[in-house]
Amino acid sequence: MSSFESRIVKFPSKKYGSVVPMKAIPGHFVTNHSHINYYIDLTTMKSRLSEVKQCAHVLAQQYAHIPVPIDTIVCLDGTEIIGAFMASELESAGHTIHNAHQSIYVITPERTANSQLFFRENVEPMVRGKNVILLLASVTTGISIRRGIECMGYYGGLIRGVATLFSAVGQMDGIAVNTIFTKEDIHGYASYDRTTCPFCQKNVPVEAIVNSFGYSKL
Numbered sequence: 001m002s003s004f005e006s007r008i009v010k011f012p013s014k015k016y017g018s019v020v021p022m023k024a025i026p027g028h029f030v031t032n033h034s035h036i037n038y039y040i041d042l043t044t045m046k047s048r049l050s051e052v053k054q055c056a057h058v059l060a061q062q063y064a065h066i067p068v069p070i071d072t073i074v075c076l077d078g079t080e081i082i083g084a085f086m087a088s089e090l091e092s093a094g095h096t097i098h099n100a101h102q103s104i105y106v107i108t109p110e111r112t113a114n115s116q117l118f119f120r121e122n123v124e125p126m127v128r129g130k131n132v133i134l135l136l137a138s139v140t141t142g143i144s145i146r147r148g149i150e151c152m153g154y155y156g157g158l159i160r161g162v163a164t165l166f167s168a169v170g171q172m173d174g175i176a177v178n179t180i181f182t183k184e185d186i187h188g189y190a191s192y193d194r195t196t197c198p199f200c201q202k203n204v205p206v207e208a209i210v211n212s213f214g215y216s217k218l
Contacts, residue, residue, distance in 0.1 A: 004208075004215070008041065011185050016058050020044075020051045022166060022181045024189075028199040029210045032115075033141045035197040038189050039210045040166050040181075042137050046078055055180060056085030059163045062178040063133060064093040068160055071130035072105040076117075076148060077137035077212035079165075080108055086135070086163070105130070109151060117151035128156040137212035139167040139177065140191050149173055 010021040023041040030036075045051045059082070063070055070090060075083040087104035105126040109117040119127055134148045145162055149172065152159050159175055167179040168191060183189040194200065208215040 004039075004217075011181070011187075013181050014185055015182070016180060019054050019058050019180055022185065024186055027207045028197075028204050029208050029215070030206050031140055031191075031210055033143050034191040035194060035199065035206075036140060036189075036191045036210075037199070038186055039208065039215055040138050040186075042165055042212060043214065045165055046082060046137060052081050053085055055165060056082050057089055058180050059135075059178065060086045060089035060093070062163065063161055064090060066160065068131050070104060070133055070160060072107060072126050072132045072157070073135055074127070074132055074148065074152070074157070075106060075108045075135045076144065079135045079137050080106060082165075083135050086133075115147070117147055119151075119155055124155055127152065130157055131160045132157040133161045133163055134159060136162070136164045137166070139164050139169055139179075142169040142172045145169070145172040145175075145177065149175070 004025050007025050008023050009026065010023055012021045013019050024038040025041060026038055028035065028037065029039045045055055073083040073087055083106045087106050090104060107123055107126050109119050111117060132152055134145065134152070136144055139145055149159055162172065162175055162177045164177060164179040166181040167177045168183040168189070170177055192198065206218055208217045
């Protein structure tokens with residue numbers, strides 16, 4: 001076991017007691033947009049079948065009875081398996097689907113070199129004019145959500161919800177973020193701009209570059 005794994009702390013969700021606990025590692029880490037004092041480890045929540053099913057069930061409940069039909073789940077951060085189970089949960093719950101094929105699409109956009117999201121022409125019909133849930137793994141500053149919302153706007157997708165496993169923000173551009181875990185679930189969680197990071201001000205080295213897929217030690 002590495003020094004990182006030996007520091008794992010588990011946090012239960014205060015919102016949904018039955019869901020699997022979230023694992024986090026305290027330290028000084030850097031994301032694409034900020035410095036954080038906990039790395040949120042979502043590895044098993046996105047890949048272990050029992051945990052995936054629980055997460056998908058909790059998230060799907062937030063959309064099972066909304067008044068508009070969901071046509072498409074757009075998955076970011078490696079959440080495709082969760083998205084597929086969410087779609088299955090919604091269909092099993094009798095969620096009304098109005099598209100011609102009477103089924104929910106589960107898709108993932110591609111990224112350009114500067115992280116701009118886009119869809120190929122063969123996938124675009126699954127977005128244009130469709131009611132979309134944007135599914136992400138974790139959100140620290142909300143920039144990833146905003147990029148997803150902008151992408152849907154380019155292709156004519158209608159955002160009907162944002163779902164995440166962990167989010168430090170409650171809404172973005174007037175759209176509520178439905179999440180299993182919030183920053184309140186992780187005692188003392190904080191994110192900082194590089195210029196105001198207290199670790200950097202005390203010359204504490206950055207331990208790893210992190211994102212929703214994992215970490216790379218420095």
